[in-house]
Amino acid sequence: MSNIAIHYTVSCANCGLQKICFANGLHDSDLGQLDELVDRKPSLLKGDMLFRAGEKFSSLFAIRAGAIKVFSYDQNNTEVIHGFYLPGDIVGMDSLAYTDYQFNAVALDVTTVCEIPYGQLTELANQVPNLHLQIFNLMSQEIVNNRFYTSLLTQKTADQRLAHFILMMSSKYKSRGYLHTKFRLNILHRDVANYLNLTPETVSRILAKFNKENIVSWKKKEISILDEARLRDFAGEDAVSCD
């Protein structure tokens, strides 16, 4: 893996993720103000913690590049994975009602984020009504996404869950303008299993099947969707849309 720590300095106005980040729905004049309070942090390396549960809550983070895993520990100290966040996603909204972060967030890859100090954000929002609405919208979408995820866990078989997961990631890349049939996803199969409430063995067996039938190949962090139609058949009837 490359270790180059690029320090992004592009402004919100020029950011390719503008449409999906907070900046969505703001006027040019307001964008400049948001831009000023955003702290563009140097890259996180794989395994670096963005924040830990119990640390003082201070900021939201917009992901610019890389991937973040959000998780907690259950009483047996096993990880409970709540989500994987990709460029354009916002991390930390779950903790905004609390004095401390409620979950852990770790970089799965070289990752760059914009840090948005919450205090300053709410101050700015008092002058820019659209920003309040934008935050409401993102949080409401997060709730709906969680509900969709619950349905996935409770209503779908192992095959369907994994097929959905792959389509979901593909759809995220597509909506960000990247190739969606072939992409790198630096997530352990073990973590995918955990997220889908399966064991690594089950994920491995299903991937072996998908591979044998030339539907999906997922080897060494590289996913290729070879037969999207059949993958959708496996996923079941619900459309995979995502933000």
Added chain:
Amino acid sequence: MSNIAIHYTVSCANCGLQKICFANGLHDSDLGQLDELVDRKPSLLKGDMLFRAGEKFSSLFAIRAGAIKVFSYDQNNTEVIHGFYLPGDIVGMDSLAYTDYQFNAVALDVTTVCEIPYGQLTELANQVPNLHLQIFNLMSQEIVNNRFYTSLLTQKTADQRLAHFILMMSSKYKSRGYLHTKFRLNILHRDVANYLNLTPETVSRILAKFNKENIVSWKKKEISILDEARLRDFAGEDAVSCD
């Protein structure tokens, strides 16, 4: 079941649920304004829909009495239950990023709600910064509750899930100042099973066990917690706190 449709007219300032509703964190002067935009609707009867998925989103609802079930349908037209909402809870925040309600909400009992038109709420919030924060907080709590619920489904056995559910409901009643060891809960066992991703048969078997061992009795919508300590043992180590 009683059919008396009480039309509540008490103001926010005098509402016993003040501490847990939007009114929390507002000054007396602001409370009056919130009070004016709240529409106190006549009671819903059991089975009445508060709103349906696909209807135009217009309002949030604060529950004053009764119980609301929020659910969607999966591709087989089976209900997916996302939550049960009791007095002091707010329903509808999930849909606020959308033009339509994203879920269905039905009364499980005679239920009274305060309707809070979203447009007017955001207008008022522009004058009352605390109100924005209050809405942020409620939404963030909803996200954290959903994550806790996911952990329950993925990490706990059937016994633990049901024990947790009973303790959760008990805790809600307790925090609202009601007796928490003996209360009426007008939720079908079938719906509890659905919510906990179990079958009615499994719930029935576990309740039979709890009953035989004098831990909990749940007959005809009446729950009695007979041995809270042992029920907590069944629930496992995580504390049941709830809002």
Added chain:
DNA sequence: GTTAAAAATTGATATAGGTTAAGTAATTGG
């Protein structure tokens, strides 16, 4: 590059909770 550690694979076996079925109890609507 080499090696140790971690992750993924594959097969055999086990089990929690689902499914089926057949009853009993509770609720609802006339």
Added chain:
DNA sequence: CCAATTACTTAACCTATATCAATTTTTAAC
């Protein structure tokens, strides 16, 4: 109040996926 419907219970059996175990492959660290 009575009949019909809907909800709940209990028991026997089954299955999807977990668990256990033994390799193989990949990754990370020197």
